[in-house]
Amino acid sequence: MDTSYIYYAYGIRDFECTKTEYKGNTIIHHIQKRDVKTRCECCHSHVVVRNGFKIRKIRSVNIGTKQSILHVKVRRLKCKTCGADVYEDLHFVTGKQRYTHRLARLVIELLHRMTIKDVAHYLGLSWDTVKDIHKNYLNHKFSHIDIKDVKHIGIDEFALRKGHVYLTIVVDMLSGAIIHVGDGKGIDSLKKFWPKLKRSGAKIESVSSDMSAAFISAIKKNLPDAIHVFDHFHVQKLAGEALDKVRREVYNQEKDLEKRKVIKGTRWLLLRHDKDIFTEDEKKRLDNVIKMNEPLSKAYILNEYLQEVWKQDSYKEGEAVLDDWIKQARESKVPTLEKLGNSIAAYRTGILAYYKCRTSNAKVEGINNKIKVLKRNAYGYRDIDYFKLRLFNLHNDKITRFVG
Ligand SMILES: [Zn+2]
Incomplete structure (x- = not known):
C-alpha cells in the first residue's frame, strides 16, 4: 500500500504500510517510518543510531463499517550528541494515547449530534475512551477563558449530589456562558475567581446572587463599585418557603379532619x-383551600403578589409595589409572614437594584435547565473534572438531550 493512501486516509506522513490483515470486523495495517533522515527527539542532531523498536497498537478512523488498527513500528534512537536514548514521537498521536488525532477529531465531530454512548457504539470504542477524547478537547478549549469584556455576572451554587458535593458557578449574564466553576459553596468557592477577575481587567457593573451574608461581604470587598442584585428566584423562594410553613402550621392546628x-x-x-x-x-381545590383559612389565604396572596415587584416599568413603580408588599406582610398578623416581611425589608436595596441594571435571568435559567439535564447523567459524579468542563461548554450545547 502506498504512502499517499496512509496519508490521505489516516493523516499520517512519511510512513509506509508493510502488511495489511483482515480479522473479522477489523483491518490491521502494519506501518513503519519510511527511510527518511532521522533526528534526535531532544537536540535534533542527525547523529543517531537505531537501538531497537517496539510495536504500538493505535486505533484510527473506521473504514466503512470496519474498525482500523495501526500496528506502528516505533524506533528507538540513541543520540551520539546528547546521549538521549528514546522512542521516536509519532506526529499523529498525542503522548501515550491509543488513538490518532484524526479519530479524536471524528469523535468530536460526531458528539455534536450523538451521545457518548452512541459514538462509542458506532465507532467500536469504549465509553471511557470517547469521554477521554472529549475531555481532552474541552480541556484545551477552556484552558483560557477570556473574561475581560464581561460586565454583568451572576453567582449561583448547586448540589451535584444532594448534601455532598457542591459547585458554585459564575455566569456571564449577557451571553449565558459559565466563566468560572468553584468547588464547594459560599465564600471559599470563589477564592480563585476574584484574582482571575482582577487580572483580566474586566469592569464588572453588576453582580446577581442570593442574599447570603457570605456573598454580600465578598462582593462588597472584591467589587466595591458593582451593583449587587438579589436575584428574583432566590427572593421568591423565601416567600414560597414561608407559604409552605404557614400551610404546615395551619394543617397542624386544624382539628376538623x-x-x-x-x-x-x-x-x-x-x-x-x-x-x-x-x-x-386544580382551580377548585386551590380556591377551596385558600377560602378555608385566612392565614393561608394571606400567605398565598403575598407569594403571588411578590412577583409584581419585578414586572414594573420603572424603579419608582417597583419601589412602590415592594413597599406596599412589605407593609401588607408586616401587618398580616401571621407571625411567619411578619417575619418574612422583615427579611424582605432588609433585602430591599438589593431587590430594587434590579431596576438599576435590568439584566434578565433568562439566559441563566436556560443554563440552569441544562445543568439539570447534565446532572441526570451519572458520569458527572464519576469524573468531576469532566463534569466541570461540560459546564463551561453548556451554552454551546444547543441540543441538551445529546449530552449523555
Ligand atoms: Zn540528542
Whole structure:
C-alpha cells in the first residue's frame, strides 16, 4: 500500500504500510517510518543510531463499517550528541494515547449530534475512551477563558449530589456562558475567581446572587463599585418557603379532619402560581383551600403578589409595589409572614437594584435547565473534572438531550 493512501486516509506522513490483515470486523495495517533522515527527539542532531523498536497498537478512523488498527513500528534512537536514548514521537498521536488525532477529531465531530454512548457504539470504542477524547478537547478549549469584556455576572451554587458535593458557578449574564466553576459553596468557592477577575481587567457593573451574608461581604470587598442584585428566584423562594410553613402550621392546628384533608397535598398547587394552573379541578381545590383559612389565604396572596415587584416599568413603580408588599406582610398578623416581611425589608436595596441594571435571568435559567439535564447523567459524579468542563461548554450545547 502506498504512502499517499496512509496519508490521505489516516493523516499520517512519511510512513509506509508493510502488511495489511483482515480479522473479522477489523483491518490491521502494519506501518513503519519510511527511510527518511532521522533526528534526535531532544537536540535534533542527525547523529543517531537505531537501538531497537517496539510495536504500538493505535486505533484510527473506521473504514466503512470496519474498525482500523495501526500496528506502528516505533524506533528507538540513541543520540551520539546528547546521549538521549528514546522512542521516536509519532506526529499523529498525542503522548501515550491509543488513538490518532484524526479519530479524536471524528469523535468530536460526531458528539455534536450523538451521545457518548452512541459514538462509542458506532465507532467500536469504549465509553471511557470517547469521554477521554472529549475531555481532552474541552480541556484545551477552556484552558483560557477570556473574561475581560464581561460586565454583568451572576453567582449561583448547586448540589451535584444532594448534601455532598457542591459547585458554585459564575455566569456571564449577557451571553449565558459559565466563566468560572468553584468547588464547594459560599465564600471559599470563589477564592480563585476574584484574582482571575482582577487580572483580566474586566469592569464588572453588576453582580446577581442570593442574599447570603457570605456573598454580600465578598462582593462588597472584591467589587466595591458593582451593583449587587438579589436575584428574583432566590427572593421568591423565601416567600414560597414561608407559604409552605404557614400551610404546615395551619394543617397542624386544624382539628376538623375533613379540612385537614383539603390542606394536605396542596403544597404544589399553592406554590405553582396562579397562571400555571390549568385544570378546573386544580382551580377548585386551590380556591377551596385558600377560602378555608385566612392565614393561608394571606400567605398565598403575598407569594403571588411578590412577583409584581419585578414586572414594573420603572424603579419608582417597583419601589412602590415592594413597599406596599412589605407593609401588607408586616401587618398580616401571621407571625411567619411578619417575619418574612422583615427579611424582605432588609433585602430591599438589593431587590430594587434590579431596576438599576435590568439584566434578565433568562439566559441563566436556560443554563440552569441544562445543568439539570447534565446532572441526570451519572458520569458527572464519576469524573468531576469532566463534569466541570461540560459546564463551561453548556451554552454551546444547543441540543441538551445529546449530552449523555
Ligand atoms: Zn540528542
